[in-house]
Amino acid sequence: MRALVRPYIGVIGPDPCDEVVGERCERIGRLLAEAGAVLVCGGLGGSMERAARGAFEAGGFTLGILPGTTRAEGNPYLTLSVPTGMGEMRNALNVRASDAVIAVAGEYGTLSEIAFALKTGVPVVGLGTWVLSKEARAGPDAIARVSTPEEAVASALRLAGYS
Amino acid sequence: MRALVRPYIGVIGPDPCDEVVGERCERIGRLLAEAGAVLVCGGLGGSMERAARGAFEAGGFTLGILPGTTRAEGNPYLTLSVPTGMGEMRNALNVRASDAVIAVAGEYGTLSEIAFALKTGVPVVGLGTWVLSKEARAGPDAIARVSTPEEAVASALRLAGYS
């Protein structure tokens, strides 16, 4: 008996988050669970907790990668958690643990995860999130833009090679 | 519905390992699963694979924290895996993710995990593993010595605060 090969999809976004973002993250979590994916997140509150809750309550696996040294800081919807003691540097581990990430809104922490994902070749799906351009030129960035949680999950699974 | 609070017990040891060590690790894994604990390991072969196999085949959760950047290097008995891209530095993350660790035999990598655990206050149970002393003085070290997998698991759960 061997472990199933599952897609690992990161959901990244703000903490705290408003209710619109929270509902989107919770729905993304639920859809990921229904698709058999593992939900990866930073393990704390706001969008992380809402995404984990959506997935966990739908029977999915959730993995929280925490900044501090104790799992007591994690939200209550994590199947498994990993305290790292690395502070915000753990954002890079969230990305390394994901086959694709979905960015929902977000502040600078989310931006750091988007950038690290793009740098290391992890596909990024964006739902109302950062827009990246350069002073020297404009044009579409490398984020796959979507408008709904359903599109976000479908896009992330496809980009992760599962569809 | 909230996630259960479970003990996380690391099993650390050599890769590759001989059959005596392998059987001990597999039995420790099985006992941990039966106790409802999460088995934490480095995710690769040898003692890591044997411990994960014992736990996974008994229906337990197994978490592998991998040195490279892809989960393809993980053994097939990991419920969830975390590629870190940190090389041997990920040994410290194995310890951070554990409420107690059981060291079975082992080489320098195991020693680094024992030392990091003792430094950061994570209890260490030893089964035929390193003996630590200082040039300046002799005497018992801080490792809880046991002789069997059964004793190892009972000791680790007790030291982790579950018993």
Place this chain on the structure above:
Amino acid sequence: MRALVRPYIGVIGPDPCDEVVGERCERIGRLLAEAGAVLVCGGLGGSMERAARGAFEAGGFTLGILPGTTRAEGNPYLTLSVPTGMGEMRNALNVRASDAVIAVAGEYGTLSEIAFALKTGVPVVGLGTWVLSKEARAGPDAIARVSTPEEAVASALRLAGYS
């Protein structure tokens, strides 16, 4: 006798880089050295090497934080280098080691450093680099925009609290 307290200024940008970016970085490095600052960089080629060269040849201290496990990969203009074995995750260490960073052009790696700096409160000066906005709203971002190496260095030193 105690070590001088010096500003540590990171210079982040692309590898490889074109000649315009290279000349800007080299000039920034020289100006930082003349101001008594330590030049922090990722230690490799392109803009990192040009900045380090500018600073080192002007008699300044240069610190390279390397992604691999050997300092042999560093460019030849590093007073001191730190191999990390953490791959691109070392970008976060570049930022942690800096009191302010100057971003010159740059790709996703540079973006990850900009984002990590903004997240952790390290001031960012931008010279022809990324422009950050959000789908939900437009407006100026938190990067201090400048047009010349002279302005970049003056701005970085001021934002780092030295001026």
Place this chain on the structure above:
Amino acid sequence: MRALVRPYIGVIGPDPCDEVVGERCERIGRLLAEAGAVLVCGGLGGSMERAARGAFEAGGFTLGILPGTTRAEGNPYLTLSVPTGMGEMRNALNVRASDAVIAVAGEYGTLSEIAFALKTGVPVVGLGTWVLSKEARAGPDAIARVSTPEEAVASALRLAGYS
């Protein structure tokens, strides 16, 4: 003009330390500086500060790799310092930055550095430090034992390939 290739020698030991250990570390630091080596240490007090002081006051380069997020915690004898925000995990970076390490006495943190060095192939010189053995067998360990600071420095430089 290129940077000199210098040996990087780590000095690892306890914080706080007694006067015997402190004098040994300070002398090791001075001898390393006189040999043109870079002194690598954890940047804090006790043996780290004494070693850095010995090297710095003799005109050598000293590099401190700090556990926290600010260089304000570093001792005053560091030519350059790197805050990591990784806590005790930064011990592994001390080792990665060293071509050889000298362990003087020490507690569990020192042991973690000895073990990580032995794991990753960085030579270890020991002066009154940990003795490693296994339950299954006794015999000399892989630490090069010395009795004086002079022997420690000579041994470390030779093992690092400089002599």
